[in-house]
Amino acid sequence: MICTADSKTKRIGLIDIGSNTIRLVVFEFSKRHGLKELQNIKTPARLYRYLNEDKEMSDEGISVLIDTLKSFGKVSDKFDVEELYPVATAAVRQSTNLDEIKSRVFEETGVSLTIVSESEEAFYGFYAVINTIEIEDGVTVDIGGGSTEVTYFEDKELKYSHSFPFGVVTLKEIFFKDKPHNDKEAINKTIEYVKEQFSSLRWLEKRYVPIIAIGGSARNIARIHQSKNEYPIAGVHGYEMDIDDLDDVFNTLVDTDESDLEDIDGLSKDRTDIIVQSNIVFKALYDEVGAKMFKFSRKGLREGVVMRILEKDFEMPFDRYKVFKNSLLELASDYNIDLDNANQRIMIAETMYYELRKQGYFEHSKSQKKFIRHAAFLYYLGAYIDADSSSQHTYYILSNSNINGINHKDRVKLALLASFKNKSLLKFYMDEIPWFSNDEQDRIQAFGGLLKFCHALDISNTSIVKGLYISNVDDDTIDLTIEYQGDAIAEMYQADRQKKHIEKITKKNLNLIFTKI
The missing domain is CATH 1.10.3210.10 (Hypothetical protein af1432)
Incomplete structure (x- = not known):
């Protein structure tokens, strides 16, 4: 016998302030219908560009953040959002003038920023994955603009997590500055650096489990591969690739002239200059883990945060064992x-x-x-x-x-x-x-x-x-x-x-x- 539950609803707005993009997602949840997206909009703010050598965010960067929050706040009002949560990750978290950023944001918008720690960022991604994908043991990876979060879980329980101080934007700044996306020397140095970073985690090596990739860079890799192969159905959630598929996408990217990257089906215009870096990270992690497959999750940090919020108002809103x-x-x-x-x-x-x-x-x-x-x-x-x-x-x-x-x-x-x-x-x-x-x-x-x-x-x-x-x-x-x-x-x-x-x-x-x- 299959039974259903009550129909109490809650509407939440979540603003994900990343190093590369700022995104607003309006969610509605009920135990009958689950977690639904009502709105999903973004702007490629690239906040990481506004950090100087001392990791201080400039006035211009803070203004970009404030203007975006004001705009997204109006959209949230249109959707009758009950609660609005602006959560910030690496670019804001790493800023040496964090107190100034939080103070100005509150003064000019009336909203309090929530700063997600490195361990929380890794946890939220893991939490979204185990509640939406039926894999018992695995590794999750979430490449942001300024950090990369990796977790390892067994029986859907978190065992280890780590946040690396690099993301697609920082890798570009370090190795590809003033160089084309397919510069061989830059690519080789990036591969060497990323492999060295991953090998520093003793618990990551040769786990022989699936890797579940989260975030916009992962979605773009999946969509490129789907387009290349004329994939007959929609959606990247649960889509699977192997190392040969990752190599295939990588070769397509490096063999394409920079001016023609925008013509690649599945690749977002605002990610053309950082997609090679994400592919390098995925390939290096695949080798380090000895992965069985590379699987994509459309649910990540944002969903993980919202799931934890909803647990305060609903009894067992999600069940990782009955996905x-x-x-x-x-x-x-x-x-x-x-x-x-x-x-x-x-x-x-x-x-x-x-x-x-x-x-x-x-x-x-x-x-x-x-x-x-x-x-x-x-x-x-x-x-x-x-x-x-x-x-x-x-x-x-x-x-x-x-x-x-x-x-x-x-x-x-x-x-x-x-x-x-x-x-x-x-x-x-x-x-x-x-x-x-x-x-x-x-x-x-x-x-x-x-x-x-x-x-x-x-x-x-x-x-x-x-x-x-x-x-x-x-x-x-x-x-x-x-x-x-x-x-x-x-x-x-x-x-x-x-x-x-x-x-x-x-x-x-x-x-x-x-x-x-």
Whole structure:
């Protein structure tokens, strides 16, 4: 049984004051719908440029910060933000005139700056990752403009963290000043420096775990790779690369003339001069960790801060051990899925799967059973948009949404199952995304057909079916007894129409025996 929670909401504005960019994100949270972004805007303030040799921020830099805060404050007011939190990281944190900055900001805007310490910055990124990605053990990395945070976690518990005093902007200033982005000497010196920094952490070497990358630089690397490979679905959250993929993006960047970098699909205009440095850091960390994969998280510092704030007002707003389950519940709320009907579909689908498995048509697999269960729960959620094209909407929504706790291939598989209508439409979807072997395609078609038939057994949405079982099997016929209460006229008609999907699986005629109890 899948159940939902209360609908109390809270709206929070968070201003992330980084060394490279200042960004406002307006969040709304409820336990029914989860954490949603209502607005996300940024400006490439490059505050680090306003620090002199003594790390003192100039009046001009402070004015840039204040003007941005005033502008973002007006946007927050438009969204009726209940609480506004401006949080500052490396550029402000490292300023020797920090007290002056905080004082002027408060005097001119009425807002109190929160300075995030190095350890807090690392923790918040880690916290967002473990609550949105289902990886038990891993390393997180968040490259900012003036610092780089790395953590190591086991069983979703933080073990070690460290903040390095370099970011993409500082690496550019140190090694690439007045040099092109692909200067070989600058690249080699940067690689040597970054490797030396990472090797100073004894707990980082050869962990052989996935790396989860956070932040704008990471998102740009992922988007470049997706564009190069004509990636067929949207979103970078949960996207996976390996060292060869990182090398491929790196080579693309260094082989491109500086004047042409803006033409690279996926690369933001304000990151063209710092993207090579971020790629160098990722490649060096991959080698140091002996990573199994490089995975991207769209959730980072900002989400981590907001999650901790929400824990003061909500009881267990997030559960790191039930990431995907909670994502399903949020989808159900977003698309108005009736939970009683969804649980009825799950019961029918699991029972039918079990009955067919006992007859040898499916092998025993917890993974397969989970997919059937989840797809039954979300089946035809696209009907919320348009009932006549519910399959198409279901497939598009699920395959292109950033769903926490599931990788991209499994997300598409879930979309194919939950949207199954017929073989030809399934083939149309799968032709767009050639990720599945012939065996996998056959299995998806079989499970999709099973779900289509089971959907017919609750077509009236009245939960009249109380049980079903295979009561007899002979050479060319299977008898399926369906126990029900109430009026089953709609289910009888639809089940008879859709039984062909079960007959394709069994290669036998399906005889439906409706029995009132």
